Every structure is written in structure tokens, then in C-alpha cells.
Amino acid sequence: MTEHLTRDELLRRAAAGGALIAASGALSDAALAGGRAAKPKKGGTFRIGVSGGSTKDFIDGQNIVTRPDQARIVTGWETLVNFSPQFKLVFTGLAEEISAKSADVWTIRVRPGIEFHNGKTLGADDVIYSLQRLVNPKLGLFGGAALKSLDPTRMKKVDKRTVRLFLKQKDVTILDALGQYIAGIVPVGYSPDAVGKANPNVGTGPYKVQSFTPGQQSTHVRNPNYWRSGQPYFDKVVIIDFPDDTARVNALLGGQIDAMTDVPPAQVAVVNGHSGTKVLESPSAAWTPICMRVDAPPFDDVRVRQAMRLIANRPQMVQQALAGHGHIGNDLYGIFDEVFAKDLPQRHQDIAKAKSLLKAAGHENLTVDLQSTNGALGMNEGAQVFAQQAKAAGVTVNAKILDSGAFYGDQYLKWPFSTDFWGSRNYLSQVAAGSLPTSPYNETHWPDTKDNKFLSLYKQALKTVDRKKRAAIEHEMQKMEYDKGGYIIWGFSTLLDGYATKVKGLKQGDKGVLPLNAFGHGYRTIWFG
Amino acid sequence: MSTAIRFVRRGISGFVLRRVLLGLLTLLLVSVIVFAATQALPSDPARAILGRTATPESLAALRKQLNLTGSIPGQYAHWLRGFVTGDFGNSLAARGEPVTQVLGKRLENSAFLVLIAGAVSIPLSILLGVLAARRRDGPFDHTSSVLMLALAALPEFVVGIALVVLFGTTVFHWLPAVSLIPPEDTPFQHLKALILPVATLVLAVSPYIARIMRASMVEVLESDFVEMARLKGMPERHVLWRHAVPNAVAPAIQVIALNLAYLAGGIVVVEFVFGYPGIGSALVDAVANRDLPVVQALAILIAGVYVALNLMADVATILVSPRLRTSLR
Numbered sequence: 001m002t003e004h005l006t007r008d009e010l011l012r013r014a015a016a017g018g019a020l021i022a023a024s025g026a027l028s029d030a031a032l033a034g035g036r037a038a039k040p041k042k043g044g045t046f047r048i049g050v051s052g053g054s055t056k057d058f059i060d061g062q063n064i065v066t067r068p069d070q071a072r073i074v075t076g077w078e079t080l081v082n083f084s085p086q087f088k089l090v091f092t093g094l095a096e097e098i099s100a101k102s103a104d105v106w107t108i109r110v111r112p113g114i115e116f117h118n119g120k121t122l123g124a125d126d127v128i129y130s131l132q133r134l135v136n137p138k139l140g141l142f143g144g145a146a147l148k149s150l151d152p153t154r155m156k157k158v159d160k161r162t163v164r165l166f167l168k169q170k171d172v173t174i175l176d177a178l179g180q181y182i183a184g185i186v187p188v189g190y191s192p193d194a195v196g197k198a199n200p201n202v203g204t205g206p207y208k209v210q211s212f213t214p215g216q217q218s219t220h221v222r223n224p225n226y227w228r229s230g231q232p233y234f235d236k237v238v239i240i241d242f243p244d245d246t247a248r249v250n251a252l253l254g255g256q257i258d259a260m261t262d263v264p265p266a267q268v269a270v271v272n273g274h275s276g277t278k279v280l281e282s283p284s285a286a287w288t289p290i291c292m293r294v295d296a297p298p299f300d301d302v303r304v305r306q307a308m309r310l311i312a313n314r315p316q317m318v319q320q321a322l323a324g325h326g327h328i329g330n331d332l333y334g335i336f337d338e339v340f341a342k343d344l345p346q347r348h349q350d351i352a353k354a355k356s357l358l359k360a361a362g363h364e365n366l367t368v369d370l371q372s373t374n375g376a377l378g379m380n381e382g383a384q385v386f387a388q389q390a391k392a393a394g395v396t397v398n399a400k401i402l403d404s405g406a407f408y409g410d411q412y413l414k415w416p417f418s419t420d421f422w423g424s425r426n427y428l429s430q431v432a433a434g435s436l437p438t439s440p441y442n443e444t445h446w447p448d449t450k451d452n453k454f455l456s457l458y459k460q461a462l463k464t465v466d467r468k469k470r471a472a473i474e475h476e477m478q479k480m481e482y483d484k485g486g487y488i489i490w491g492f493s494t495l496l497d498g499y500a501t502k503v504k505g506l507k508q509g510d511k512g513v514l515p516l517n518a519f520g521h522g523y524r525t526i527w528f529g
Numbered sequence: 530m531s532t533a534i535r536f537v538r539r540g541i542s543g544f545v546l547r548r549v550l551l552g553l554l555t556l557l558l559v560s561v562i563v564f565a566a567t568q569a570l571p572s573d574p575a576r577a578i579l580g581r582t583a584t585p586e587s588l589a590a591l592r593k594q595l596n597l598t599g600s601i602p603g604q605y606a607h608w609l610r611g612f613v614t615g616d617f618g619n620s621l622a623a624r625g626e627p628v629t630q631v632l633g634k635r636l637e638n639s640a641f642l643v644l645i646a647g648a649v650s651i652p653l654s655i656l657l658g659v660l661a662a663r664r665r666d667g668p669f670d671h672t673s674s675v676l677m678l679a680l681a682a683l684p685e686f687v688v689g690i691a692l693v694v695l696f697g698t699t700v701f702h703w704l705p706a707v708s709l710i711p712p713e714d715t716p717f718q719h720l721k722a723l724i725l726p727v728a729t730l731v732l733a734v735s736p737y738i739a740r741i742m743r744a745s746m747v748e749v750l751e752s753d754f755v756e757m758a759r760l761k762g763m764p765e766r767h768v769l770w771r772h773a774v775p776n777a778v779a780p781a782i783q784v785i786a787l788n789l790a791y792l793a794g795g796i797v798v799v800e801f802v803f804g805y806p807g808i809g810s811a812l813v814d815a816v817a818n819r820d821l822p823v824v825q826a827l828a829i830l831i832a833g834v835y836v837a838l839n840l841m842a843d844v845a846t847i848l849v850s851p852r853l854r855t856s857l858r
Contacts, residue, residue: 054814055631055823056578056622065582140587213712214623215814216806240709240804243814246690247707247804253698254706274698375581405819408580409572421581440584 038504040527045236046503048519049248051262053241057214060192061184061203062134063141067261070181070514071239072212074522075220076117077184077203080108080127081175085510085517087285087336087424089179094122094204096161103170103465104149109162114227116187117202124157129188131155131165143182145440146429149174149462170463172470176429181514206232206524215241220523232524252277252498258528259499261515265323265377271498282495282512285336285424287329288378290370290386290488291443296416298363302484307357309488311393312386313349318491321381325496329489332478334427336511339471341478354393367396368417373407376421378493383419386488413443424513427474431458435481444486454480504529541854545844552836556829560612563828564605567821574621574819595621608825618822622815628826632811634712636830639800639807641716643792645723646730651785654735658742658781659774665747674743677736685795689729689802696725707804726803730796734788741784745777752776779849786842793834 052067061077064070080095091098097109114122132152135144149171156164167174177183184203192201201209204227207220217240222232240257242248245264251257253274263271263279271279292299292308299305314328329335330346358364372383380401387397407418420443425433433439435446436458447454457477464470481487495512505526510517520526575591576583611618617628657677661670680688697706708722716723749755750773758768797809804810808827815823847853 054622054818055620055811055820056624056818058624065579137586138590140584140590142582142584142587144586145584211713215811216712217709242707242804243810244801244804247802250693250698250706251709251804254693254702256705256707256709403817404580405577405817406571408583409576411571412576412583441581 038529040230040233040505041529042233042235042527044234044528045238046234046259046523046526046528047238047240047257048516049240049242049251049257049260051242051245051248051260053215053243055215057241058192059201059209059212059218060141061186061190061201062130062143062182063139063192064182065142068218068239068241071261071519072209072218072220073184074181074205074514074519075207075237075239076201076205076209077186078205078522079179079181079183080110080185081179083179083513085507087511087513089175093179094185098175103172103463104167106165106167106174107158107162108165110185111227112161114204115225116204117208117223118187118200119225120187120202122185122187122204123160124163125188126185127163128155128157129190130183130185133186133190134183141182143177143180143184146177146180146432147174147183148432148438172462172465173426173428173432176426181518206522207237210236217241226524228524232522233527234523237523249498252500255500258503259497259516261497262377263496263498265325265496268323268325268496276501277498278501280495280497280499280506280516281325281508282497282510282515282517283327283492284495284512285334285492286376286422286495286512287333287489287492288376288382288419288421289333289443290382290490291415291418291420292486292488293414293416293443293445294448294484294486295445298361298366298368299416299486301361301363303357303361304363304366305484305486307354307361307363307393308390308395309347310350310354310357311390311395312347312488312490313389314347314490316389317382317385320385321378322491322493325494326378326491327494329491330482331485331487331489332482333422333430333487333489334425335492336424337426339427339474339478341475341482344479344482349389351392358393358395365394365396367398369398369400371400371402371407371411371415371418373402373404373419375404375407375419376493378491379419379421382490386490413441415443418443424511427478428458428461431477435485446481446486448484502528541844541847544847545840548840548843552833552840555836556832559832560609560825560829561605563825564608564821567816567819567824568601570819572819574821577817577819578622594624604821608822612825612829617826620815620820620823622818622820622823628822631823632808632826635806635808635811638710638716638805639793639796639809642723642726642730642796642800642805642807643789646727646734646792647789649727650731650735650788651738653731654738655742655774655778655781657735657739659746659769659777661739661743662746662750662777663769665750670743673739677739680732681736681740685729685733685798686802688732689725689799692725692728693802709804710806712806726799726805729799729802730792733795733799734792737788738781738784742777742781745780746773749773749777775849779846782842782845782849786838790835790838793831793838 048071050068050071054066057066057068059072064073079093082090082093084090094110094114095108096111099107108127110122110127116122131150134141135147135150135152149167149169151166151168154166158164186203206223206226208223210219210221212218217238220237222235248260249267252260268279271277292305294300309331318324318326318328330344332341334340358366370383372380374380383399387399390397434441454477457473461470461473464473495515497515499506503526505520506517574595575588579587579591608618619625620628620631623631657673661673664670693706696704704724705722708726710716710719710722755768755773758772796807797812800807800809812827
């Protein structure tokens with residue numbers, strides 16, 4: 001029952017009575033598996049083909065750059081808390097108990113008897129080292145961006161398994177940040193450069209790194225001392241880089257791999273139609289917005305932004321850009337969050353209104369360049385479909401497809417009009433990541449610097465423990481973005497991954513952050529039938 | 530040949546020496562052009578490597594790690610100094626691993642693929658050309674001509690995908706659809722995985738060689754000395770393989786060399802289609818990451834193969850053509 005204790009419940013109890021407990025005892029993966037009937041079998045080598053990949057691949061328990069890095073990080077590293085298949089925070093991770101005195105003092109106790117791959121027992125020192133490493137600016141780790149309120153100098157070891165964190169400010173999103181798959185717990189002194197060397201690249205996860213050739217493949221062997229009893233089931237996991245979509249699909253159809261990430265939408269029918277392979281569809285809160293800079297002409301005029309949002313024919317964009325594998329957006333992100341503003345009316349294409357807004361703004365027959373790159377499915381496709389739709393309103397959109405090095409070069413986050421991609425996050429975490437002056441990736445330069453309201457609402461929300469009050473604040477923030485924001489959020493893509501039907505334990509329809517049910521939750525809830 | 534370096538010794542050895550010097554000059558020019566081209570690409574390696582995950586902190590950390598400082602001519606001079614002393618530098622994307630180590634294994638894999646493709650396609654296409662010319666305007670000549678023209682018109686990736694659909698995935702399940710060669714193995718241990726990529730390359734280059742061989746054979750078979758040999762009552766097989774083929778092969782040598790050189794650079798597409806771990810995919814990756822030392826090393830290598838093969842073809846042509854041989858004296 002406690003597995004589904006949410007962040008909000010924790011905070012509500014915190015508000016109700018001082019220091020309280022927010023933890024789960026024994027965790028059952030039956031809950032994760034959700035009624036999978038068959039009894040798992042042990043053994044076999046699981047081979048997965050992953051899109052992208054390059055000689056720049058690396059294995060670091062707290063950092064990723066490429067898709068194969070994501071596939072590899074979950075083999076060996078685990079977080080204190082997890083996101084459930086319904087995208088709720090659950091206490092099934094390394095933390096046995098997390099309590100909050102108030103929203104700026106958090107106490108974490110890890111489970112007893114968990115060992116790293118090198119035999120070291122997980123303890124408070126490891127948690128402190130891991131969190132300090134995550135926010136170390138010299139390392140520039142991806143996961144550190146969401147942990148801005150963490151104070152690396154004020155972490156106290158209470159006992160062998162307990163740590164108390166004193167944050168720089170009250171922050172109700174700290175658990176979301178700790179639940180990101182890139183916030184892995186590593187042992188004291190951890191350094192990823194040690195693969196294959198005397199001091200190996202270790203975590204607490206279900207598989208140990210055996211060999212790794214960046215840009216090609218890696219092999220991971222079962223961790224015999226894994227703490228979740230019975231798991232994992234495979235003897236070995238082999239993760240192979242496949243930059244080419246066609247080669248990856250062919251390898252799956254030809255039986256050379258057992259699963260693959262990112263089936264191109266055009267190949268879904270092929271994979272489903274082939275005997276012995278199937279597509280796993282996982283709805284996601286991942287989005288590929290068209291971004292308008294609210295401080296650059298012509299988009300500094302809110303009427304132009306509103307007009308652009310009215311130009312988008314969202315069902316058509318999902319149909320054409322995502323081949324129908326997704327759902328339409330309403331210029332708001334965080335759709336999996338409980339506080340998502342469902343009540344705001346769905347925006348539809350309205351060319352007449354768009355034209356009159358543009359006329360009022362003095363931008364009839366507007367011509368703009370829309371910069372895009374192949375960063376994620378839907379970016380280039382969305383840009384091209386939008387450019388077509390804009391013609392009806394007399395707007396000329398030149399969709400410029402750049403190579404990713406050029407797109408993410410010096411002009412990135414400065415383009416007046418561009419596409420981008422984002423993963424699944426809860427509302428406040430996403431605001432921190434992309435919609436504040438301090439955000440690492442604020443493409444739209446939202447909010448308007450002349451208006452402090454959004455920023456002060458955000459600060460207020462961060463320290464508001466009461467769930468209802470916070471929801472009201474978050475709703476107000478969403479309303480502001482809905483009315484005046486710089487994003488055209490036309491749709492959310494569905495994760496499409498392929499697998500051989502002999503692989504059991506995968507579940508259709510789970511909400512996806514990472515492909516293939518988060519790679520079978522670190523390749524431990526899947527097996528060969 | 531060039532008049533500028535006449536002072537060098539005459540004869541075949543002088544010819545080779547001049548060509549080698551010119552080849553080195555070509556390589557130097559290639560290195561300058563490639564270096565300039567990579568500089569002209571927008572963005573820098575740190576940004577290209579981190580892509581969307583770049584934060585100001587991670588960019589600063591990586592730039593420091595990669596030593597991306599110094600002027601552009603300075604960087605080139607540094608690279609050239611290292612290159613002439615046999616140091617290809619370190620890969621930027623692989624976080625400072627030596628280029629030789631990043632490429633070593635892939636180089637072996639690609640060389641193996643090209644050599645097998647060459648070893649199969651050259652004798653095969655010469656044989657096809659000879660047979661077509663021998664029975665000129667016969668059914669074999671017509672069928673093979675049409676087939677060759679059709680194959681020559683198809684891009685490799687179409688041929689490759691068609692072979693995969695036919696033998697790997699949809700129709701039959703006889704052969705591996707992609708060439709997975711684990712990093713610790715050699716391609717020799719996975720010959721079955723090589724069949725489809727080799728077949729694709731053979732189908733890509735054979736038509737050209739076979740066509741030129743046929744044309745040249747047709748000409749030779751109509752010449753006086755072949756007539757003479759036949760009139761002497763020599764067996765036809767003898768006429769064909771001892772007299773006609775050695776004379777007809779000279780023009781084909783140039784085409785073979787060009788096609789082998791093409792294989793060295795043109796396997797990029799085939800390696801991509803089959804997921805083959807060779808230098809082709811490494812080059813694509815290196816360009817995307819602005820990994821200059823790897824791009825430079827591969828550009829020099831591929832250009833070097835071109836230069837060397839052209840030189841060998843010229844020498845071979847001279848050696849098999851008496852008229853050219855004597856003109857060098």
C-alpha cells in the first residue's frame with residue numbers, strides 16, 4: 001500500500017504534524033509488474049539495439065548524453081525514490097524512509113544490507129558523496145540542474161544509514177529531482193573512468209559492467225548479490241548502438257536482437273505484422289515544442305504569439321508529424337502531473353482570429369525562419385507541418401533544418417523561433433528546467449522580465465506544502481503560460497519500441513519516461529518466456 | 530606527367546618517385562582543406578558532443594578537458610607536427626583516447642570488408658566481361674548487359690536493403706540482416722555476417738569493371754593479332770586467356786583501381802545499412818561530433834588509399850603496355 005505513497009501525501013503529512021515518515025517497507029515488484037501472471041524464468045542473454053550512440057558514449061551512474069547512455073545507466077545504478085508506471089513518485093528505491101521536518105529539512109534513510117558491485121555496503125556516506133557529486137559544478141552533470149536547492153556543504157550524517165539535508169530554500173520538488181534516473185547513488189570516491197580498471201565502475205543495480213566499447217556495445221552480467229530477491233532474470237544484457245533506424249528494425253526482424261528502442265512510426269506496421277515481434281506503445285509526457293522568444297521581435301508582441309498558437313492545427317500535426325502516435329497538446333506541459341490544468345479549454349486552429357491578431361500587431365504577411373534539427377522525432381516533422389499550415393494565415397515560415405552541431409551551437413537558446421524537445425516531468429520541475437531566468441534551457445526567455453508575477457508564484461509554490469494551496473498556485477502559473485507563454489505545444493509523442501514476443505514482462509500502455517518500460521526497470525522485470 | 534619536376538630521374542623509378550611526391554603534396558592539400566572545412570562548420574566540439582544536454586557548467590568542464598584553446602593556424606600546425614611524427618592525436622568525442630586506438634579495430638574491420646569485396650568482384654567482373662565479349666550479341670551478353678546497367682543505376686543502399694529483405698528478414702531467414710561483430714572479435718570469426726555487405730559491395734562495383742572489360746575485349750578480339758593467332762590454329766581458350774585478356778586488361782586496371790578506391794570511401798553507406806563497425810560509421814560520427822583529429826586521420830587515410838591505388842594502377846598500366854613502357858625511357 002505504501003508503495004504508492006506520493007510526494008503530495010508525504011508533504012501533506014509533513015504539514016499536518018511536523019516530522020513524519022514517508023516510506024515503504026518491503027517493496028513488491030508484483031506491484032510494478034501489475035498482475036503479470038506467468039512465473040519469470042531465469043537465464044539467457046538479452047540483446048537490445050538502441051538508437052543513436054557514438055564514440056562519445058560513456059557509462060556514468062549520474063550522467064547521460066546519448067540514448068545508449070540511458071540504456072546503460074539503468075543496468076547498474078539506482079535512485080533513492082522512483083517514478084511508478086503511472087508517473088507517481090513511489091518509495092521503492094534505495095531509500096527505506098524519507099521524512100520532512102519542513103520543506104527545507106529532509107531526512108533520508110537507506111535500506112539496510114544493500115551492497116555495491118564491489119561488495120561495499122551502501123550507507124549514509126555514499127548518499128552524501130552522491131549528492132555532492134551531482135551538484136559539483138566542475139563535473140557539469142546533467143542531473144545536477146534539477147537539484148539547485150541542495151546545499152552540498154550542509155548534509156549531515158545522522159547514523160550509518162541516515163542523512164539529513166538542509167536545503168538552501170524550501171523546495172517541494174526535491175523528491176522529483178531525486179527520482180530522476182540520472183540521480184543514481186554511487187559509492188564514496190566513485191569515478192566512471194575506472195571501467196575495466198582496478199577500481200571498477202560500480203553501483204547497486206541488477207547488472208555489473210563487464211565490457212564497454214563506446215559507439216558499439218557493452219556487456220553487463222547479473223549482479224549475484226542484488227538486493228531485490230529473485231531478480232534480475234537474465235544472465236547477461238548486451239546493449240548495442242544502432243544509429244541507423246533501418247538496421248535496427250532489420251536486426252529485430254531478423255532475430256539478431258531481442259528488443260529495440262524507437263521504432264520509426266512508418267515501421268510500426270512492419271514490426272507488428274512480422275511474426276514474433278511487436279511494438280510496445282507507452283504514452284509519454286514528452287513534447288517537441290515550437291519555441292517563440294518572448295523578448296525578440298516579432299514574438300515580443302503577445303498577439304503574434306497568440307496568433308501563432310491559433311495557426312497550429314494540432315490533430316493534423318499529430319497525424320502527420322507523429323504518424324498519429326501521440327496526443328494533442330494545449331500549449332501546456334506536465335500532462336502527467338496531478339495539477340495539470342485540464343480545465344483550460346483546448347485550443348483549436350482559428351485562422352481568421354490569427355489573421356486579425358497579426359493585423360492588430362502590424363505583422364500581416366509575416367515571414368520568419370524556424371530553426372530545427374533532428375533532435376527527437378517530431379521536431380523537424382512538426383516544423384515542416386506547421387510551416388505548411390501557416391500559409392493559410394498569410395505567414396511564411398521557412399523551416400530550416402540544421403545539423404545538430406549547428407543547432408545546439410552558440411545560437412542555441414538564442415534563436416527567436418525554433419523547435420526543441422523535452423522529456424516527461426512534473427509541472428514545477430519542468431518550470432525549473434525551462435521556464436525561469438535561472439533555467440538551464442529556457443528557449444522562450446519566459447517569463448517577461450517586466451513582470452515578476454510568474455517568478456514569485458513559482459517561489460511561493462516551492463515552499464507551499466499544502467497540496468490544495470499549491471495546486472491553486474500552479475494552476476495560476478499554467479494559466480499565465482496558456483495565455484501569454486512562448487511555447488506552441490502541439491502534441492505529446494508516444495514511445496514506440498520493438499520487442500520479440502519471447503520477451504515477457506513488458507506492459508503496454510505504461511506511462512513512459514524511458515523506452516521499453518524504463519528498459520524493463522533496469523532489465524530486471526523482464527525475462528525470456 | 531608534370532614538367533615541373535623533370536629533374537628527377539627518368540625511367541619507371543623516376544616516374545614513381547615523382548608520383549609519390551605529388552601524392553604527398555595532394556595529401557597535404559587534403560589535410561588543409563579538411564581542416565578548413567571542419568572549422569567552417571558552425572559550433573565547436575564541446576557543444577556538438579554534449580548536444581541538447583549541454584549546460585554552461587558541463588560545457589566549461591568539457592572545454593577544459595579537451596584543451597579547445599589556441600588559434601586556428603596554431604591548432605593546425607600542432608596537428609601537422611604530430612602527424613609527421615606519427616602521432617594522430619587524441620579523439621575529442623572519446624574524451625581523449627588516442628585516435629589510433631579509437632580507429633584501430635574499425636580500420637581492420639573495414640579493410641577486411643573491402644579486401645574481400647575486391648577479391649570477389651575483380652575476378653568475377655573480369656570473367657563476366659570476357660564471357661560477354663566472347664559471345665557478343667548472344668543471349669548471355671544481352672542479359673548480362675541489361676542486368677549490369679540496372680545494377681549500376683541502383684544506389685548501394687537500395688541494393689543492400691533489397692538483399693536484407695530477401696535473405697535476412699522478410700522472405701527468407703538465411704543470413705544475418707545486420708553485421709554485428711562484437712568489439713572483442715574479428716570479422717573473420719563472423720564470416721556469415723559479412724555475406725550481405727560483401728554482396729552489396731560486389732554488386733555495386735562489378736558492373737563498371739565488367740562493362741569496361743567487355744568493351745576492351747571486344748576491341749581486342751577484333752584486332753589483327755588475335756585474328757593471326759586464330760589463323761595459326763591456336764585453340765580458342767588459348768587465344769582468349771593468353772593473348773586477348775592480357776591486352777584487354779590494361780584499360781580495366783584503371784577502372785578497377787578507381788572502384789577499389791571508391792570502396793575505401795564508399796563503404797560508409799553500406800556500413801551504415803548493415804550496422805557494420807568500420808571506419809565509415811566512425812567518419813559519420815566524427816563529423817557530427819566535430820571530432821577533428823578523427824576526421825583528419827580518416828580523410829588522410831582515404832585520400833592516401835586513392836593516391837596509392839592510382840599510382841599502382843598507372844604503374845601496372847605502364848608495365849602491361851609496351852608502348853607506354855618504352856616512352857618513359
